[in-house]
Amino acid sequence: MKCRISDDGVGDGFHATLNLTELGIRLEDVGGAHVNGRNSLLILERALSCRRTMNYNNVLASYYQYLKARRQLKVEKMNHERLINTVCALGGITAFAISCFVVL
Numbered sequence: 001m002k003c004r005i006s007d008d009g010v011g012d013g014f015h016a017t018l019n020l021t022e023l024g025i026r027l028e029d030v031g032g033a034h035v036n037g038r039n040s041l042l043i044l045e046r047a048l049s050c051r052r053t054m055n056y057n058n059v060l061a062s063y064y065q066y067l068k069a070r071r072q073l074k075v076e077k078m079n080h081e082r083l084i085n086t087v088c089a090l091g092g093i094t095a096f097a098i099s100c101f102v103v104l
Helices: 038-049 056-103
Strands: 002-007 016-022
Touching: none
Parallel strands: none
Antiparallel strands: 002 016
């Protein structure tokens, strides 16, 4: 956030005015990855046009739903990485075994 302080020049005293010149926001998806471009504009539009609530229970339930989705995404990502590691390890063992049989 960038601000500018200016004097209006009226009267004897100093009458400062604070003007906001820039405002930055960083949007992230559920996985924590930075979102930019068209997707960030769509997310910002949905956030600004959504119905706001003052009900603490609704806010808390929504937050827990977000945490659950984030946790589930993390588990799916870890399972996918584990599968890739297993396939690579089996491929390496198979390649080693084939090369041993070819040499003998």
